[in-house]
Structures are given as structure tokens and as C-alpha cells.
Amino acid sequence: MTDLSAEVVRIKERALHSLRTQWLTSRFLKYRQRRQISMGFDLSGLRCPGIPNLVSIVLPVYNGADLLPAAIDSVLAQDHPHWELIIINDGSRDDTAQIAEDFAARDARIRVVHQENRKIPRTLSRGFRLARGEFLTWTSADNRLRPSFLRQMVGCLQRHPSWDLIYANQDLIDAHGQPLRNSEYFAAWQSPMGSEHLQLPTKTDLLHAGTNFVGAAFLYRSRVAHLLGDYSSQRFTVEDYDYWLLCNTLLSVHHADFSDPVYEYRFHDSSLTARAKELKISTAREQLLLFDGLRQQLCLTPLTWICERSVSLGSSTLHKTLCDQLTRQGQTVRGRRELSQDASPSQLLPVVYVQLGHSFESLAPPPQSLPNGALTVFLVCDEAPLQSAHQGWDLVAAIGPGATPKLMDGYQGLLRADNITTLVRAIDIRCRADLLRRFEQHSTDDAQTDTLTVLVDGDQPITQLRALAHSLRIQELAVQSGSQSAASQSAQHADDPRARVPLQKLEVMVVSRGSETESALLFAPLTESQIGQTPPTVRRLNVSHVAARWQLPSALAQSVGSLIVALDRPLQSRTALQDLWDQFATNPALALLLSSPSPHIGSARSTAFAGRRQPLLQMGGLQSAPGSLLPSTLSVLEARSLLQRLGHQVARGPIRKPRTLRILPSRLRAVYEVISQSLQDR
Numbered sequence: 001m002t003d004l005s006a007e008v009v010r011i012k013e014r015a016l017h018s019l020r021t022q023w024l025t026s027r028f029l030k031y032r033q034r035r036q037i038s039m040g041f042d043l044s045g046l047r048c049p050g051i052p053n054l055v056s057i058v059l060p061v062y063n064g065a066d067l068l069p070a071a072i073d074s075v076l077a078q079d080h081p082h083w084e085l086i087i088i089n090d091g092s093r094d095d096t097a098q099i100a101e102d103f104a105a106r107d108a109r110i111r112v113v114h115q116e117n118r119k120i121p122r123t124l125s126r127g128f129r130l131a132r133g134e135f136l137t138w139t140s141a142d143n144r145l146r147p148s149f150l151r152q153m154v155g156c157l158q159r160h161p162s163w164d165l166i167y168a169n170q171d172l173i174d175a176h177g178q179p180l181r182n183s184e185y186f187a188a189w190q191s192p193m194g195s196e197h198l199q200l201p202t203k204t205d206l207l208h209a210g211t212n213f214v215g216a217a218f219l220y221r222s223r224v225a226h227l228l229g230d231y232s233s234q235r236f237t238v239e240d241y242d243y244w245l246l247c248n249t250l251l252s253v254h255h256a257d258f259s260d261p262v263y264e265y266r267f268h269d270s271s272l273t274a275r276a277k278e279l280k281i282s283t284a285r286e287q288l289l290l291f292d293g294l295r296q297q298l299c300l301t302p303l304t305w306i307c308e309r310s311v312s313l314g315s316s317t318l319h320k321t322l323c324d325q326l327t328r329q330g331q332t333v334r335g336r337r338e339l340s341q342d343a344s345p346s347q348l349l350p351v352v353y354v355q356l357g358h359s360f361e362s363l364a365p366p367p368q369s370l371p372n373g374a375l376t377v378f379l380v381c382d383e384a385p386l387q388s389a390h391q392g393w394d395l396v397a398a399i400g401p402g403a404t405p406k407l408m409d410g411y412q413g414l415l416r417a418d419n420i421t422t423l424v425r426a427i428d429i430r431c432r433a434d435l436l437r438r439f440e441q442h443s444t445d446d447a448q449t450d451t452l453t454v455l456v457d458g459d460q461p462i463t464q465l466r467a468l469a470h471s472l473r474i475q476e477l478a479v480q481s482g483s484q485s486a487a488s489q490s491a492q493h494a495d496d497p498r499a500r501v502p503l504q505k506l507e508v509m510v511v512s513r514g515s516e517t518e519s520a521l522l523f524a525p526l527t528e529s530q531i532g533q534t535p536p537t538v539r540r541l542n543v544s545h546v547a548a549r550w551q552l553p554s555a556l557a558q559s560v561g562s563l564i565v566a567l568d569r570p571l572q573s574r575t576a577l578q579d580l581w582d583q584f585a586t587n588p589a590l591a592l593l594l595s596s597p598s599p600h601i602g603s604a605r606s607t608a609f610a611g612r613r614q615p616l617l618q619m620g621g622l623q624s625a626p627g628s629l630l631p632s633t634l635s636v637l638e639a640r641s642l643l644q645r646l647g648h649q650v651a652r653g654p655i656r657k658p659r660t661l662r663i664l665p666s667r668l669r670a671v672y673e674v675i676s677q678s679l680q681d682r
Helices: 003-038 068-076 096-106 119-129 149-159 204-209 222-228 239-250 281-298 317-328 336-340 359-363 420-444 462-473 486-495 518-528 548-558 576-585 613-618 633-645 666-680
Strands: 051-061 083-090 110-115 133-138 165-167 170-173 218-221 253-255 263-266 304-309 351-357 375-380 395-399 413-417 448-457 505-512 537-542 561-567 590-594 609-612 649-652
Touching: 003 204, 003 281, 051 068, 051 119, 051 149, 068 083, 068 096, 083 096, 083 119, 096 110, 110 119, 119 133, 119 239, 133 149, 133 222, 149 165, 149 218, 204 239, 204 253, 218 222, 222 239, 222 413, 222 420, 239 253, 239 281, 239 420, 281 420, 281 548, 281 613, 281 633, 304 317, 317 351, 317 420, 351 359, 351 420, 359 375, 375 420, 395 420, 413 420, 420 548, 420 613, 448 462, 448 576, 462 518, 505 518, 505 548, 518 537, 537 548, 548 613, 561 576, 561 613, 576 590, 576 609, 590 613, 590 633, 609 613, 633 649
Parallel strands: 051 083, 051 133, 083 110, 165 253, 170 263, 304 351, 351 375, 375 395, 395 413, 448 505, 448 561, 505 537, 590 649
Antiparallel strands: 133 218, 165 218, 561 609, 590 609
């Protein structure tokens, strides 16, 4: 390649990067405007447990004996004396434990916790659940705080009561603790160019375009932890970036109101930044950005609220005020009995249950007849002191002045708001954060590798469903031979296309958007038939209270099969499911097979698909078409681009001889994503 050609390629790549950055930031800004109108962001009137003016610093460390003393010394040198240091020894095998204990013996503000190795996300979560301060941060054993770090950062948050998280400029140092100049790390933000000083961006919408520039110098309020919860254990290597994105989505992230560098970030061969390629951080970051789009959509959908008051409370003005506030905001207010009548509700249903009552009533558990995963909130309506509540309550809150004691070793509360608007805003954030974590957990749960899940739209005409149920009942599946393993039979299929890969179990999930159960009954006889190694299982999933775009991702996340087949019409072949299973078993790169006029899946009008569960959930699932469980054409268009971005194949055509869709050029991929997302947002 000539120098001119290489320069043309570089120009194209820069243009592509600029286009995608503009699209991602524009998407976030539009989301932010809509969220501001519907809910708002100001939580300055919310008070959470935390000792005023105290900063809790969590320091996770694994085999960091060589650098740990310098990190602790930088904390001891702070000119803001109100701090506590929580050192979590994450199963170190060197002298880390002894060094940490020696420092703790000399200063009572230092606590040490020893544990088996749990990786950074779970270690951070444990540390912050032990924190007692009004302000929170964490640092690494290989980095150093400047003496003014805490004073300047605390002062900034005190000057801006509505700011939730701030980050500041930092300096780079090398393995020996000396200024690191002419580094490739964040070269665009070195000021002056080639120096060790980093002047980080001030526009936080750029965070959602793929660059984690919050860095290591940050501080946030305890209300952030109480509302967002733990760091995601599913986001190892990008757990901090995920937390900043979530915070900026539901709360607020700002650059500090001063430009001084207050932190020293050490760049050395063993740092995570230096090992980015080895740890596949870029892949994890790409998956996170794809999920970030789904996260923004979910945070705009209305929640379902159940608001009740205890019998002893009698008539309550606060109860009426709460319901009126929710109605004005476009939220859905329903009765507990009304929801409990729905059979098999989705575990990813965004539901908040609020019970108003006297303090002593918080010692009783929440009602049992609540949807799985509902956020349970006890709202205290008297001024009696409260020191504990039943562990079944996710959150305990009150309105008005008073103490905010820490009720449990976690984020139960007690939270106090100045007014009902602030309280509703805080509960809304907590519910959405919990729901997103549950979705991530379902997404990463190990699928049953020998199981195929069939998703059926239960709201189709009964005649159509009967035909579909019959087509499933007559399916012929290969059974594993007693003398051969599944792996050997799969290898045999590679040599002989006529051979079959064993499919041990079939799961049929009937997904409905109403309260009718007749559709599920049509598929019940399948459980008595011998299809595959064991009889199929039939489940009903009610997504009637789940936002339309969220229905298909919700069903995907709660399926158990490693391969998902979504149908809206009968299968036209007795071997259709086995053909699908064979195709995916012998092509590991294939992630999505789209329907087309073929005798195997659906018909020419069908939007059915077959896909691997994990890749589909990594990109946030597929968006349902209006009035249907199956995805829209635009959603499929976007899915093709996103899956190819993650390195997967997408195919279309007959199962035995599918046509793999060509990998879209980078610039065309970006255009596909921009157009499809823009049209879906209308």
C-alpha cells in the first residue's frame, strides 16, 4: 500500500469515527432531553445515610505489595482529614495483607478486609457497602492522590448540590513514579501535547460515544450508591465505565469546576490499561455501548406503581399526593390484585410497590403477592425514630426533616426527600437501575447448551396457534446415541452433512400481552409427548405490562435454550427444528438466521428468526414490532450491523444452504445504525 493510499484509509477511518461519535452523542442528548421533561435529574433535596463531610475511599488490591505503601501514603498526606480508607485484600499471595494491617495498626481511619479473589467489580461493591461517608471514591494500589485531592473534590460537590459525580484532571506517571511524557495514552488530551498533564473533556455526552475519560480522579455522593447499587459483576474490565454511563443516564456527571490535576495515574506493564488487548477491553467496551442504547430506551418507558397504605394509617393526604404525582408524570398506577391476576408475569417487569405506614410497621415483611423482581418501598409517615426494617424491603424512605440512619449493610436506606417529586425521582432511578442489573444477570446466565427454545406469540388467532402447536408436536429430533457423545456426533455431522447433532430438550415459551391463558393451554399437550431426549417444557410469559420495545428482549433474557427460534407461523417441515440445530451446531460463527420464503421457517410474510441467545443479549436483544412479539424490519437491519460489529455472522435463506450476508463496510454499518435507530426513535 502506497503512502497516499494509507493516508486515504486513515482519513476514511477518522471520518467514520467522527460519524459514529456524532450519532452516539446525538442519541444520548435526545434521550437526556426526553428524560428531563418526563422525570428531571435534580436530587439536591435527597438525603441518604452517610457521615457528613466524611470521604470513604475503597482500595481494592491484589498482589500489590510493591506499590501499595505509596498509595496509602498519598491518602495519609491529604489536607482534608475527614476520610476513611477501606482496603480490600482480594486474595493476594504476596505481602499485601501484612502491609495493609501494619498501616491499619498505625491509623484508626484505615480498615482492612481480607477475602478470596473475587475480581474488581465484586470487590468494589463489597467495599462501598461498608462505607460510612457522605462522599465516595476508590483508588488503585498503583496510583497516587495529590495532597489536595479530597479537599478540592469535596469543595466542588459542596458548591454544586445538584451534581452527583465529578471527575478531575490528572497527571501520568511511569512505573517508577516519575512524570510520563510523550505517551500514547490519551494523547489528544495531553496539555501541552507530549506532557504528563491530561485536560479531560467537559462534555459528558461524549462518554456515550466509546471513550472512558472519567479516569481515576473522581468523587460521588452516597446517594449515587444508594440509587444505582453495586458495580456490575458482568462488566469485568469495564465495570467503572459501565458505572459512569449508568450514572450519566439516570443522574449527572460533571467535570470538576477547577482545572488543577489532583491525581497521578501510573502507566506500567501490569496495569489494566497496558493489558487492554490481552483482556479484550475493546470488545467489552463495544458490547457495553450496544447495551447502553437499550438502557436509554428502557429509562424512558413508564413504570408500573402499586401504592397502598396500612390500615392503621387510615386516610392519607400523602397517598393521594403520591398517586396524583405519578399520574401527572405518565406513570402507570395499578392495584396489587389487578397485577396478581396475571399469570406468569415477566421477571423483568418494571414494578414499584410502595406501602405507606407507621415506622413500626416497617418491621413486617412486604406482601407476598407481588410480581417477581418488584422494587419494594416502605414510606414512613410518622416522626418516630427508625433503626431497623424488615430485610424484605428494598428501600425505606421518608419525607421531611429527620435522621437518615443506615438500616442494613447495604442500600436499604433510610432516605429522606424534601418533597414528593424528589422522592418519586429517586425511587424511579432505583427501580430502573435494579431492573437493568437483573437483565444483565439473565443475559449472562449460562444457557442450557442442549436445549432449543421456541418463542411463540400467544396473541395470534387461535386457529393459527393450533396449527403451530401441531407443527411442533410432530417435530423429529435427533437423540444422542448411547455409545456416542454429543461432541463426536457433531464432528460426524461435519464429515457427513446427512448426520444429525443431538438436540436433547425443547422449551416452548408462549409469550402473551394479555391475560388470556387459552393460548398456553393449546401447547400443554406437548409436555406429554416424546420429542427429543426428554418431554418438552411449556412456559407462559406475560409481558402485558412491559413496554412494547422491551417485550422481546425480556423474553430472550428469560429463555433457557442456547438457541432461540421465534415463530409466528407453523413450521412447514417435520425436521425444521433439527435442521436449525444442525446448522448452528456446525457453524459457530453464525449468530442470527433470518427467515425467508422457505419450507422450513414460516412463510414469505414471516419475520421469524433463529439466533444464539448470548450474542443477541450482548447487543441488547431485538426490538419488537408494534403489536407483535417478533422484531421489526428496522430492528433486524440494526441487529445485522451490530452483530457483525461484534464479529458474528448473519445469514438469510433456506436452513440447509443459508446465504451468509456479507459483512457491511464500516461506513455502511454506521449509516445502517444511524438510520434504523433514528427511525425507531420516532
